Amino acid sequence: MGIDMQAVLSEASEVKSIGNLNGKEVLSFQDNNAKMKAETLDKGVNGKPPELGKREMKADGTGYKRTMTSHVAVDPNTLYENRYRIVGEGKDKKYEVVVDYRAIGEQANGNIYSHILTAYVVGKKGSGLAVEKTKTITAEEFTSEFIEKLDMESMTKVATAIAIYREGHGNVEKTGNKIDF
Numbered sequence: 001m002g003i004d005m006q007a008v009l010s011e012a013s014e015v016k017s018i019g020n021l022n023g024k025e026v027l028s029f030q031d032n033n034a035k036m037k038a039e040t041l042d043k044g045v046n047g048k049p050p051e052l053g054k055r056e057m058k059a060d061g062t063g064y065k066r067t068m069t070s071h072v073a074v075d076p077n078t079l080y081e082n083r084y085r086i087v088g089e090g091k092d093k094k095y096e097v098v099v100d101y102r103a104i105g106e107q108a109n110g111n112i113y114s115h116i117l118t119a120y121v122v123g124k125k126g127s128g129l130a131v132e133k134t135k136t137i138t139a140e141e142f143t144s145e146f147i148e149k150l151d152m153e154s155m156t157k158v159a160t161a162i163a164i165y166r167e168g169h170g171n172v173e174k175t176g177n178k179i180d181f
Contacts, residue, residue, distance in 0.1 A: 005041060008034075008037050008038055008041055009038055009041070011034040011037075011038075012034045012035050012037065012038030014034075015027060015031040015034055015035050016031065017031075017071075018074070018076055018079065018156070019156075019159070019160075021072055024069060024070060024071055024072050025070065025071035025072070026071070026072050026073075026074055026079075027071050027072070027073055027074075028073070028074070028075070028076050029073045029074075029075065031073075032071060032072075032073035033073075035071060076152060077152075078101065079159075080150075080152060080155040080156065080159060081099070081101050081104050081149075082097055082098065082099050082104070082149055082150050082155050082158070083097070083098045083104055083107065083142070083146035083147065083148065083149060084096060084097045084098070084146060084148055084149070084150055085145045085146050085147075085148070087121075093123075093124075094121050094122065094123045094132070095121075095122045095123075095150075095158070096119040096120070096121055096122075096135060096137070096146075097119060097120045097122055097150070097158055097162075098117055098118070098119050098120075098137070098142060098146055099120070099159075099162065100117055100118070103117050103139075103142060107142065107143055107146075110143050112139035112142060112143065114139065115138065115139050116136050116137065116138060116139070117136070117137050117138075117139065117142050118134050118135070118136060118137075119134065119135045119136075119137050119146075120134055120135075120158075120161075120162050120165065121133050121134070121135055122158055122161055122162075128157070128161070129157050129158060129160075129161040130161050130164070130165070131161050131162055131164070131165035134165075134169075
């Protein structure tokens with residue numbers, strides 16, 4: 001029983017990236033397995049040695065600080081878990097989207113870990129979507145009004161809009177500055 005190399009390579013060529021995280025491709029578990037099989041096959045057939053790079057050790061010397069990877073595997077359903085409600089109509093239609101995974105998990109029993117949650121107000125901008133602002137909602141509002149879920153394709157677009165919004169609002173790029181009085 002051998003490996004069907006053509007099937008492995010064909011499956012790997014159909015892999016679609018979910019996104020990008022710190023310069024690494026984000027893939028579903030199934031796509032990650034397909035890509036890893038193809039990379040392993042390529043190394044075995046072409047005799048390429050594994051790329052070890054310069055790996056930093058933990059301070060106690062018991063292992064490495066981080067793993068060298070070219071892509072990351074996640075469950076897309078977990079990554080894009082969401083609840084939303086629609087506000088406004090026609091051209092004023094907006095989606096208020098909550099992406100707090102813990103709150104969504106606790107929604108069924110009505111006992112949310114926090115009294116307030118953040119909702120992203122998403123609207124149409126040109127041919128795409130954009131987050132206009134964030135909004136604070138109560139746990140009661142969330143439990144009773146945010147009862148629908150966006151499909152994977154729509155949530156991918158919303159997640160991209162949220163990522164762009166976060167880049168320009170509050171995420172600090174430079175760290176380690178000292179206070180100078």
